Amino acid sequence: MLTSLSQASLLLSVPLLAHGRALGALAIARREGAYTMADRQYLQGVAGRLALAYDNAARFRNERHLALTLQRALLPQALPQVPGLRTASYYEASASGAEIGGDWYDVIALPDGEMGLAIGDVMGHDVDAATVMGRLRSTLRGFALDRASPGVLLGKLDAYLRSLDVDHFATCLYAVYEPRTRRLRYAASGHLPPLLAAGGTTSFLDVCPNAPLGLADEPPVGHETRLPPGAGLLLFTDGLVENSHLPLDDGLAALRRACDGLTPPVLADPQAFIDRALGLLDIPGRVDDDTALLAASAP
Structure with missing residues (x-):
């Protein structure tokens, strides 16, 4: 009592x-x-x-x-918008530990109405990883504004990372979209391929296998495609699809299934694409890791 x-x-x-x-x-x-x-x-x-x-x-x-x-201060505070392309983003930190992650994204307004889209993941969860992330993001912006093609840009970014003499490597995907022609040019260094949603179906864009930044022997191969009217594009880090119960290919297949059926009226809002993809975070066995997403819709 x-x-x-x-x-x-x-x-x-x-x-x-x-x-x-x-x-x-x-x-x-x-x-x-x-x-x-x-x-x-x-x-x-x-x-x-x-x-x-x-x-x-x-x-x-x-x-x-x-x-x-600090992590959120290193990410874009707002995304630029240009005619012919709408973008939305999402970031979630790991639920465990006080460490800072290295996941990041960026949207860069380029001359002539083009738009640069970037996403990356610095390996590690510490202040050093976050510092490298911030330096890579700012350096990529400089190369992008110099109009370097995606493959050449990532080759330069690889050389820059090596010059830092740090014990970190990073994955990165960079794309340039031209709204007038609907042309998308992209390249990846060890990063997962973007997901394209068009006509109610989804598919991953082709990406030639290549080592991450800091480990590559040569610049990655550049690719080019054209986005259909009403298409949506999703760039993401591996925290979205990693699952301790599933192989990575099964996680990617689950992402495709989760986003199947998205129609152009829905995809006109890139946030709807992100919301559909985030359903994977509720699947049992998800690996607790930072997650970054960048979605773009091309009306």
Whole structure:
């Protein structure tokens, strides 16, 4: 039975100390019987463990908040829009740990009304990975504004990453879309292929196998296609399709099935494409990893 402090005859207060800081006090009250030295020592031990647990939880919460704030600050704050192409994005951090991930995306308004679309994943979950991610994103923007073709751009980005002398490699996919001709040029360095939704069906664009940035022996092969009217394009990182219960090919097939049936009226809103793809996050066995998505619709 709980006893109010006004009824208690004996009250013992033990400070909660962690790393030299007082976090509060543990108050113990009972109606009869003096506290022995053994009681006091035991309660001091309980108070010490409680203080450390609380302090660790507070530190973890603060570190994770700072990590997520930094991660999101390195991503685009807004996506540019140009006539003939609409874009939407999504980012979700890993649910475990306070570390910063290396997943990223970008949309770059290029001269002559073209649009550059990029997505990548720096291997690792630490501040170094996030730093490399930020440097790769800014460097890719510079190469893109110099009008480098996707394959050439990724070759330059590979050389840049090697020059940093860091123990990280990265996957990346870069595409350039020209709304006037509906031409899409793209290349990938170790990254998963984009998903194309058109006419109610889905398919992955062809991507020649190539090593990630930092490990490639030669620039990746460039590809070219034309997007049908009303088509949607989805770029994503592997956190969307990785599943501990399924091979990667099965995860990719599940993404196709999840997005089948999307019609041009729905695809006119790229956010609808993302919302449909996010259904994969509810499949049991999903690997807990950062996830980035970038969707584009071509009316």
